[in-house]
Amino acid sequence: MKTYKLTAFELNGEKIIDEAFQASNDQEAKGIGEKMLHEKNLSEKTHRCTSPAGKLILFHK
Numbered sequence: 001m002k003t004y005k006l007t008a009f010e011l012n013g014e015k016i017i018d019e020a021f022q023a024s025n026d027q028e029a030k031g032i033g034e035k036m037l038h039e040k041n042l043s044e045k046t047h048r049c050t051s052p053a054g055k056l057i058l059f060h061k
Helices: 026-039
Strands: 002-009 015-023 046-050 056-060
Touching: 002 026, 015 026, 026 046, 026 056
Parallel strands: none
Antiparallel strands: 002 015, 002 046, 046 056
């Protein structure tokens, strides 16, 4: 398992969430990140999910 990082921001740059989670690959991490954002009603906020290598897995501005 790899550790991925999900971060969401307000328009002023303030972090709303900054959470790490485990996934076995990038595709699984994208699904988990989308689910976490949906559950917290943050899907429309600026967000990103990055891999342990720094690859951008999920992004919305």
